[in-house]
Structure formats: C-alpha cells, structure tokens
C-alpha cells in the first residue's frame with residue numbers, strides 16, 4: 377500500500393490555543409515495503425500525524441491518498457478509517473477496553489465478519505507471536521504490567537492482518553529485553569511480508585532508529601524537517617537534530633569521539649551497533665599493531 | 668530516612684515484593700532498575716502510603732505509613748510521580764492540576780498561584796496552563812505530572828519512569844532538574860530502564876522478581892550486574908568488553924564512551 381499526504385495541515389477542533397496548527401504543510405509519500413522511523417521533540421506532531429495516516433482524523437486542509445486515491449470524507453464529513461493500516465497507540469490503555477485479553481483480541485476481526493473459528497486460531501498465533509501464552513487469554517488487560525499491556529495491544533492490531541503497521545512509541549517503558557523482543561517480532565512480521573509490508577515506528581530512542589530504519593522522518597514544530605536515511609541524517613545533520621531537542625545514536629557519538637581524538641574518520645556502511653563495533657575494534661587493533 | 672523493614676506485598680497469591688529491607692538516607696540520589704514486573708512501581712507506592720505492606724512496615728522520617736492519621740503528613744514528605752501520568756490527572760486544566768495538590772496539603776491560598784507557576788516554569792509548561800491535561804502530547808503530560816509534585820516541595824521525590832516518553836533534550840532536562848533538586852537537599856529516587864541515566868546517582872538498586880538482587884555504586888552495578896539482571900548494556904560497556912578481550916585493558920572504572928576513547932588516546 378502506498379500512502380501519501382499532500383499539503384496536509386491539522387488543527388484540533390477543540391484546541392484552546394486559537395487555531396493552533398499541530399501539523400503544517402505535510403507532504404510525504406510512503407511506499408510499500410519501507411521501515412520508516414519517526415522522531416521529533418515532545419509535541420512536534422508525531423502522534424497527530426499517525427492518527428492522520430490511519431484516517432482517524434481528517435486533514436484540516438490537504439489530502440490523504442491511499443494507492444493514489446484521495447481518502448474521501450464520509451457523508452457526515454468525518455474521516456474514513458483505513459482498515460488495512462494498523463495503529464498501536466502511544467498509551468496501550470487507549471485500545472484495551474474489554475474485560476479479557478481474548479475478547480480484546482477477537483473484537484476487531486469479529487466485527488469484520490471473519491469466521492469465529494478462524495479468529496480464534498489467529499488469536500492463538502498472535503498471543504504467541506508477541507511472546508505471551510494462551511494463559512493470558514482470560515486475564516484482565518488493565519491488570520497486566522506495562523510491558524504486557526504493550527504486547528497485547530500490538531497483538532490486537534496484528535489480528536486485523538494489516539499491510540501497514542504504525543507503532544507510536546511501542547518501546548517506551550519496556551525493559552531492555554522486552555524492547556528487543558518487541559522490535560524483533562515487528563521485524564519478523566515485516567520480513568514475512570516479502571517486501572509488501574510497511575512499518576512506521578515512532579520513537580525517542582535514537583539507537584532503535586539506527587538499528588532498524590530504511591528512512592527517518594524528523595518532525596519539528598508540526599512540520600517535516602528531514603526525510604533521510606539514518607546514515608546520512610545522523611552524520612550530516614547532527615547539529616540540527618540537537619537544535620530540535622533530539623540526539624544522535626551512541627554509534628555516531630563513538631565515531632565522532634574517535635574522529636576528534638585521533639583525527640581519523642572510520643567509514644561504516646551502517647550505524648547498526650554490530651557494524652560500528654566491528655569497524656572500531658578493527659581500527660584499534662590496527663592502531664595497536666602499528667605502535 | 669525512608670525505611671522498609673521486612674516488607675512484603677502481594678496481589679492475591681502473587682507475591683510482588685518479598686521481604687524487602689531497605690534504608691534510603693536523606694540526601695541520597697537512588698536509582699532503581701530492573702525488568703518489567705519486578706516490583707519497582709509497587710515499591711514506590713509503598714513509600715508514600717498509597718498501598719500498605721501486607722507484612723512488615725514502611726517508615727518515613729520515623730512515621731509509620733500504616734497510620735491513617737499520618738498519611739497526609741507522609742504524602743507531603745514523599746512526592747510520587749506516577750509512571751502513567753494519566754493516572755495522576757483529576758482536574759480539567761494544567762494549572763488546576765498543580766493547584767489541586769497544593770490544596771490537599773493545605774498551602775496558603777494566597778501563595779498557590781505563584782508556587783504553581785514556578786513549578787510549571789521549571790518543566791517549561793507554563794504556556795500550557797489553561798489546556799486540558801488529557802489533550803496534551805505524551806511528553807507534555809509527563810512534564811505536567813512532574814510539576815504537580817514539584818510544587819508540593821516534598822523532601823523525597825520518586826520519579827517512576829518519568830523520562831520514558833520524553834525526547835532526548837527533555838530527558839536531559841529532567842536529569843539536570845533531579846541533580847539540582849538533589850543539591851538543594853531533596854532525596855531523589857529515580858526508576859528507569861536507561862542505564863546511562865543511573866550514572867548520576869549516588870546509589871543503584873536492582874530489583875528482580877520482588878527481591879533486591881544488587882545494591883551499590885553505579886560503577887559496581889555497571890561492571891558486575893548488568894547482563895545477569897537483564898539490564899541494558901550500554902555501548903560503552905560493550906566496547907570496553909570487546910577491547911579487553913582483544914587484549915586492550917580498558918580499566919574497570921571507565922564507564923562512558925568519552926572515557927574509553929580518552930583512555931585509548933592517552934595509552935596509545
């Protein structure tokens with residue numbers, strides 16, 4: 377699925393600050409098969425943008441295009457939800473509202489009219505995919521720990537079998553193992569689509585951005601500041617990122633520290649931790665050999 | 668002093684804190700780390716009497732939290748910033764959110780306005796004071812939750828993952844704020860999953876499965892307890908370990924990327 381926003385802006389209708397534009401002049405085209413990370417300061421418009429892409433809210437001006445066609449408003453003038461796009465909210469509490477985990481899982485597909493047998497089968501697969509077990513089916517979602525709620529929220533979205541998965545800060549509050557597991561499972565789901573699935577991933581963790589993305593979308597004050605590969609963004613625009621209240625991944629900090637001290641810039645093909653560590657160790661081994 | 672004497676806490680059959688004994692002295696900057704579900708938030712709720720131990724007792728400056736009469740005093744002494752700020756909000760504007768706490772502890776009404784504005788200024792949320800808390804972005808909510816507690820001027824402040832939804836600059840600002848409060852004599856308890864944030868603490872506690880499994884300086888936790896306790900392994904530590912295994916002996920006490928690179932430079 378290709379998603380496009382053309383000259384889109386958004387003003388919250390109930391906004392008490394007079395017609396404050398939470399999003400301004402957004403032009404972006406997201407092709408199928410990409411992993412896009414979204415970063416930006418607090419209040420820069422990331423969550424608003426995600427709701428716009430999913431069709432939960434309609435742009436105040438401009439258009440949302442799905443596969444080249446304008447997503448028309450409903451007869452009542454409301455936005456039209458795009459069912460092939462799954463959105464995991466910033467607060468999992470906002471999408472878990474049933475009395476048991478199982479009920480939350482089957483809610484979506486059941487409403488789509490999918491056969492119950494098939495739905496139950498999917499529920500069993502999805503709960504496993506997010507690292508939980510069927511024992512969780514009868515638990516009350518709101519009594520789970522922070523990390524468990526996240527996993528269930530992701531599972532409810534995957535139940536709908538989306539083509540595009542939008543995740544709004546899915547790793548906030550997860551412990552390191554939990555974050556790794558969630559990232560890995562999203563990555564597995566993404567790869568299993570054979571280049572047809574898209575991931576849009578909001579995060580404040582620059583290390584996660586360096587590890588996984590094809591492209592990084594940088595939001596600043598309701599506008600798109602950059603859309604670039606992680607390598608080029610973090611190496612060429614680190615100054616601007618700091619100005620925006622953002623940061624660079626640890627791997628970039630390491631490369632820059634070495635450059636400042638030793639005057640050598642170590643060339644790397646990506647900013648992933650393993651890649652950078654390998655190059656850095658090789659560099660110092662060589663240094664040691666020369667001494 | 669905040670003191671936990673043989674404290675246990677359970678939900679039904681599920682024991683989430685197991686016979687915890689812990690003394691937090693005035694003036695400490697304590698960081699608490701540990702996996703999801705290890706009991707960190709429950710420990711912090713015990714500290715200000717929001718929940719009561721099933722066994723043992725919790726004392727704040729010698730006052731036991733189980734006494735209903737002393738609860739108000741305890742809430743004034745120990746400020747708890749909730750993990751999910753939405754759980755903390757009760758009023759309809761950002762400003763009232765801060766005022767509400769002040770009313771509860773009986774602050775002079777003439778002074779409330781300036782105290783509330785000062786607190787909001789500290790977290791850069793003053794210009795949002797007329798907005799509804801629920802209509803803020805995630806990070807903005809978190810900052811309002813912090814201001815509401817700061818305004819009450821507690822002697823002990825527990826930050827339960829207050830940096831989790833902040834952007835990098837916002838996160839750094841909160842750490843700086845904690846350090847500033849600490850130099851003013853306030854005891855800081857900071858719960859986090861980010862290892863680099865614990866380096867500014869004076870003491871680190873590792874919780875796992877309802878037990879304290881390590882208690883020491885940042886350096887000792889950083890070098891000895893990270894992997895076995897499922898904590899985040901920072902790049903600096905990975906680099907140090909890799910270098911050591913290739914025969915480059917970076918000293919134990921080096922804990923930052925700057926430190927490692929500086930060591931390599933001076934020793935080359």
Ligand SMILES: Nc1ncnc2c1ncn2[C@@H]1O[C@H](COP(=O)(O)OP(=O)(O)OP(=O)(O)O)[C@@H](O)[C@H]1O
Pocket residue numbers: 388390391392398416417418419420421422423424425466801802803804805806807832834
């Ligand atoms: N329901 C709402 N009504 C009015 N204004 C809102 C609402 N939700 C968000 N806003 C405002 O819109 C702007 C963008 O908010 P948004 O939630 O998109 O930010 P964000 O980039 O996701 O921030 P964070 O990193 O803190 O989650 C903010 O200034 C916020 O206060």
Ligand SMILES: Nc1ncnc2c1ncn2[C@@H]1O[C@H](COP(=O)(O)OP(=O)(O)OP(=O)(O)O)[C@@H](O)[C@H]1O
Pocket residue numbers: 519520521522523549551678683701702703704705706707708709710750
């Ligand atoms: N209201 C509740 N009812 C039943 N069990 C609960 C409740 N609240 C917490 N628990 C359980 O208590 C245990 C400890 O929870 P706690 O919130 O203290 O963990 P935590 O260390 O703060 O985790 P996290 O890093 O996810 O915030 C968890 O296993 C959790 O499922």
Ligand SMILES: [Mg+2]
Pocket residue numbers: 422423424466544804805806
């Ligand atoms: Mg957001």
Ligand SMILES: [Mg+2]
Pocket residue numbers: 522707708709750827
């Ligand atoms: Mg917690």
